[in-house]
Every structure is written in structure tokens, then in C-alpha cells.
């Protein structure tokens with residue numbers, strides 16, 4: 069359904085998207101995961117025909133975005149990162165307007181708008197101005213406004229930013245439901261849990277590059293059976309610790325990350341006694357120690373050296 | 379091009395504006411308040427307590443025919459007939475006319491009413507100002523009255539002849555048109571009119587301030603409202619509604635036209651309402667050229683709307699668009715002579731003012747109201763406005779299409 073090959077997009081000298089490739093099959097819920105500024109919105113904008121690609125080829129439903137943007141636009145619905153609604157108009161009037169702009173009219177339009185208000189659970193607030201809505205209500209309306217013309221493909225750009233957990237889980241439910249009905253969805257987020265919880269396939273994007281791609285299990289397999297041991301030590305002990313352990317057989321790597329030592333190891337349990345012995349021989353207290361099983365977050369850390377929550 | 383989509387965009391714009399109470403204040407209430415206040419402050423420009431222009435009549439005859447002519451002239455609401463019995467020199471009359479103290483002057487010569495004198499022996503003499511609408515009106519009405527008197531006279535003399543001769547049996551022969559035309563060739567009275575003979579009058583031709591401030595504040599607030607609304611287009615760009623519009627069925631041409639025509643419709647509604655209210659409230663007469671009035675309003679709304687689309691497409695933020703829109707409008711208003719008439723500024727600034735759309739539009743209004751000009755006499759001004767309109771529209775479409783293509 070969606071093919072992206074070596075897509076690149078520059079803004080001046082900044083390569084906002086730097087040669088990414090991925091495919092999304094029909095009916096799949098694809099998550100594009102990455103921190104702020106990773107290039108998610110830029111990617112979505114190219115896929116929506118809003119920005120022309122500088123390099124590479126993007127095909128949506130068989131149409132190339134550069135050559136046949138009008139055909140692509142008929143297939144897609146977009147839910148922009150911002151609340152793309154007229155805040156001074158009522159919810160219903162917004163949907164009526166977008167319906168008209170997407171080619172609906174008459175009874176079909178009215179029926180579709182009622183359906184969508186129902187779907188967003190806003191039929192009782194249909195006559196209220198959007199500006200009076202809570203964050204969650206606005207986000208729900210923003211979502212269904214992308215559905216007026218019943219598109220086959222839906223792009224959701226961070227549709228849960230800035231709302232509380234409860235409102236967020238309602239949005240996720242709606243998306244799950246749309247996906248179950250067979251819609252192809254691209255979902256961007258910088259929340260790891262959302263991607264893990266919601267998506268069939270995930271692409272991890274950072275600084276415009278696709279650093280990992282696959283379904284959830286595949287991604288975790290990439291991390292293999294590694295464990296991460298994190299410990300807090302006084303500054304002056306860092307150098308010595310790293311020198312002593314870098315050569316140890318179990319250790320795959322040591323680094324200092326955000327003031328903590330991180331040891332990457334095949335088996336955390338086997339390494340711990342050695343570390344404890346090292347500490348007590350130097351009269352150092354163990355201030356904090358964690359052992360982490362692999363998950364997407366570790367993967368992300370390993371790949372980019374950055375925490376998603378930054 | 380899809381007219382349904384364009385209409386949806388125009389309707390959206392109008393309905394959003396109508397829902398905004400504060401918007402209505404800037405749309406109609408402020409401009410009317412300004413017109414009223416400034417009209418009161420600046421008051422009369424033409425002198426005289428009556429608002430009607432004065433038509434001075436020097437009746438040197440005082441006979442019955444002169445009286446009946448005057449009665450028919452007095453029966454109008456466009457000017458006030460002032461009879462003056464003092465003998466006066468032509469130079470004094472011309473001077474009063476020149477200084478707009480009177481709108482026209484009529485001399486009724488001695489012997490005018492004497493029935494025994496030959497036809498046409500004592501022509502009426504009219505002094506008027508061909509540049510002034512009120513003066514032209516006087517001339518037209520006088521000529522109508524004269525025509526009436528002459529028709530009556532010709533007809534009467536035929537009837538008189540009939541009464542002296544026995545009536546012919548065939549009724550159709552009673553009226554001999556050839557004979558009527560003979561009589562017609564020798565009219566009872568005639569007018570010789572002299573105009574001031576100026577080619578173009580440069581001075582201010584308006585008689586009261588509201589004739590200037592009414593149209594001036596209409597132009598100003600139409601421009602102000604549209605130019606500051608450029609921020610809405612920036613908001614659409616920033617908040618994703620434009621992205622949605624671009625991915626909708628609307629083509630880039632539809633979007634450009636939708637935004638432009640939306641603004642233009644707002645401008646037309648606003649200008650139409652303000653001009654009508656001004657006319658009702660302050661008795662402003664926009665002259666005789668309906669075509670000129672429509673054209674200037676359309677071009678003015680078009681220029682403002684195209685300017686706003688251009689500004690909304692290039693501004694980096696809503697605040698920048700609003701500030702720039704306000705600044706541009708203020709400068710254009712000052713240079714174009716909306717605050718004060720261009721006629722009173724130095725010649726160089728007058729020429730400059732007539733190169734920008736505000737100056738062109740207000741000059742059109744002055745010419746229509748004060749001089750009774752039509753489209754042809756104002757063709758240079760309309761050409762200027764038209765060029766601004768086209769230039770801005772092309773520039774605005776180009777910039778906006780770069781964003782929405």
C-alpha cells in the first residue's frame with residue numbers, strides 16, 4: 069500500500085529526512101517512533117503530498133506522490149499534529165465544512181457527519197464551538213475530521229500530544245478500532261509505550277534516519293539477550309571502573325550515560341557479583357543499581373544514545 | 379476549478395466573521411462612528427447654513443413671465459433659488475461663482491415678460507460652472523423649464539389661430555405639425571449660458587466634510603479589516619487547516635480563488651453597507667455614475683483582498699501579519715489622502731497619492747461627488763486601480779500557490 073524508498077528531504081543544509089525506506093502493507097498499523105525533531109512530521113508531509121521529496125521515491129496505493137498527487141490525496145486522510153479545526157465554529161459545522169471540501173454533499177454529508185460525531189462521542193456537543201472543548205475532545209474531533217471521506221489510508225501525526233492518560237487511551241482505542249476495520253494507518257509518536265501497545269510494525273527514526281524497522285518482536289530480538297546494568301558511582305571512580313571492566317569477558321560495552329555507568333552484558337546476573345566485589349574492595353557504597361531486561365527503550369538507547377523521553 | 383468548493387470557502391469566511399462580535403465592531407460600528415465624529419468635527423466646507431447649493435437669480439424684469447419661470451425653478455430639492463433684486467456686475471457674479479459661494483447665476487433681462495416684444499428678443503443669461511455637479515443640475519433644470527415655456531407658447535399660438543378660424547371638419551387636420559415646427563423655430567424665450575471656462579478645477583470641490591470622510595473611512599476600514607485578517611491565513615498555515623485544505627478535493631487554484639474571493643466578498647459587503655449607511659445618515663450623494671461607484675468599490679475590495687492574501691502568504695507569524703497589515707493600511711491612508719483630502723497637500727504628495735490605490739479610490743469618490751464625473755472622465759484613476767488590482771492578485775496567487783501546490 070505504501071512504499072518509501074530512500075526518501076530524503078532537506079531544509080536548507082539540514083537533512084530533516086535522510087534516506088529512509090519502509091513499506092506498509094494494506095491494513096497494517098505502522099508506528100513511526102522518534103524523539104522531537106527526528107523527521108516524523110516531515111516524512112508524513114511528504115507522504116501526504118504536502119512537501120515534494122528531494123530524493124527517493126514514495127508510492128501510495130500505486131500512485132507516486134510526485135507525479136500524481138491528486139490521486140494520492142483521494143486515498144489518504146490526514147490528522148495533523150496541530151488541532152486542524154476552526155476553533156470559532158461548532159464541531160458539527162467543522163465536519164460539515166470538511167465534508168464539503170472532500171466532495172460530500174446533501175444527505176450523504178449529513179449522515180456521514182452524524183456518524184463521525186458518534187464515533188468521536190461528541191454528538192451531544194455537536195453545536196458547541198471547538199474552542200470550548202477539552203484537549204481530549206479536540207483531539208477526537210481532529211481525528212474524525214480526517215475520516216470524512218472514508219479514506220483507505222490514515223496518517224496520524226502525534227494525535228495524543230498534550231492530553232491526559234484517560235483521553236489518550238480513548239484515542240488509542242479509536243485508532244485500534246479503525247485498524248481492525250481494515251484501514252491502513254501510519255501513526256507517529258514519541259511515546260514508546262504507545263508504539264509498543266498499538267502498532268503492528270514499528271520504524272524507529274532518529275535525525276532523519278531509520279535506525280530500526282520491524283515488528284515489535286523482531287526489534288527486541290535485535291537487542292538479543294543483552295542486559296543493561298546501570299549503576300550510580302561517585303565521579304572520581306568512573307574512569308577506574310571503566311578501565312577495569314572494559315576488558316572483562318562478560319561485558320559487551322561500558323559507557324557513561326547521564327551521570328550513570330551503563331554496562332551492556334550477555335547475562336546481568338553473572339556479572340553482578342564481580343561488580344559488588346570491586347565496589348567493596350574500594351569501600352564504595354552502591355548507591356543505585358538497576359538491571360534492565362531488553363525492551364524497545366534499550367534498543368532505542370543502544371541505537372541512538374538518547375532517551376526517548378528527553 | 380470547482381465552484382462548489384470555492385463557494386464553501388467563501389461561505390466559511392463569511393460565517394466565521396458574522397459569528398465574531400468583536401469583528402462586527404471593526405467591520406461596521408467603528409467606521410460609522412468615525413464618519414460621524416469626523417463629519418461633525420470638520421463640518422461644512424461649502425459655506426452657507428443651508429446644505430443646498432444656492433442658485434442666484436437677478437430678476438431685472440419682474441414681470442409675470444419671469445415669475446412663472448422662477449416658480450417652476452423653485453420647485454426642486456436640488457438647490458435653493460435665491461432672488462436678488464440688486465443690480466450687479468457680471469464680474470461680481472463670476473467671482474461669487476468661482477469661489478463656490480453660489481452654484482450658478484441667472485439674469486432675467488428687462489422686457490422679458492413684455493408680450494409685445496418679438497420672440498427671442500431678450501435671452502436669459504445663465505452663468506454656471508461646468509465642473510460642478512450642482513451647477514450642471516441647475517443648468518439642466520433651467521433648460522427643462524425653458525423648454526416647457528416654449529412648448530406651451532408654440533402650442534398656444536396654434537390654438538389661438540384655430541379659435542380665429544372656423545374649425546376644419548376633419549379633426550386630424552386641426553394640428554398642423556409643419557406649422558408647429560415653424561413656431562418652434564421661433565421660441566418665446568432662449569438661454570445663453572456661459573461657463574467659467576476652466577478645463578479642470580484643482581481645488582476641493584466638496585461642500586461638506588462628510589462627503590470626504592464617509593468614503594474615506596469606508597476605504598480605510600475595508601482595507602484595515604482585510605489586511606489585518608491576513609493573520610487568519612497565517613493561522614491556517616500554522617495550525618494544519620491549510621494542510622487539510624490542500625489534501626482535500628480543492629485544487630491550488632480553488633484555494634487561491636477561495637481565499638481571495640472570500641476576502642473580496644467581505645470587502646464588498648462591508649463597503650456596500652458603509653456607503654449606504656453614510657448616504658442615509660449624512661445625506662451623501664455619490665453622483666450620477668452608478669457604474670463608477672460599483673467599479674471603484676469592486677476594485678477597492680479586490681486590491682485589499684489580494685493584498686491580504688499576499689501578506690498572509692509571506693508573513694512568518696500571525697502577529698507579524700497583523701502588525702504589517704495595520705502599518706501598511708495606515709501609511710496608505712496617510713499618503714492616499716484618507717485622513718485629510720489630497721487637495722490640500724503639496725503638489726508632489728498629491729501626485730504620489732494618486733499613484734497608490736487609496737489615493738486613486740478617494741479621488742474617484744471626490745470626482746463623482748463633487749464634479750459629477752463618470753467612468754470615462756476618471757479612466758486614468760480606474761486604470762491605476764485596475765493595475766494595482768491585477769498586480770497584487772498575480773503576486774498573491776503566485777505566493778499562495780507556492781505554499782498550497
Ligand SMILES: Nc1ncnc2c1ncn2[C@@H]1O[C@H](COP(=O)(O)OP(=O)(O)O)[C@@H](O)[C@H]1O
Pocket residue numbers: 079082084102103104105106107108109110111
Ligand atoms: N519548514 C521547515 N523549515 C526548516 N526546517 C524545518 C521545517 N520543518 C521541519 N524542520 C526541521 O526538520 C527537522 C525535523 O522536523 P520534524 O519533521 O517536524 O520532526 P518531528 O515531527 O519528528 O518532531 C527539525 O530539525 C525541524 O526543525
Ligand SMILES: [Mg+2]
Pocket residue numbers: 108109110149225226
Ligand atoms: Mg512532528
